[in-house]
Amino acid sequence: MEDLNAILSPGMFVLHPNQPDWGRGQVQSNVNARVTVNFRDQGKVVIDSTRVALVPIFDG
Template structure:
């Protein structure tokens, strides 16, 4: 039985994100670009331009990696 009140994200990016990666939040665009600080399990700490450090649950939010071209 799943006691989590949120369904798992179908795009779990936790395994592909590493410290230093640049990301954006899929629904909070005003937060600006974020830099991943740490990834521990499904817990992702990101330092965003406009709101500072945020703890993201990777099971709920699929952060969008930014291409570094």
């Protein structure tokens, strides 16, 4: 499967579509289909971006 989060870069904000209770997260890194995100209510999580399409937040 292709990298569903290739456009994400450090500093961008995202939501996890299957974990709404984690709140808003900030991308820390995006390397080799592994996106590290620091979520407000969950902490740092490494996501396999070939399996989960994070939802970018563009409204600040």
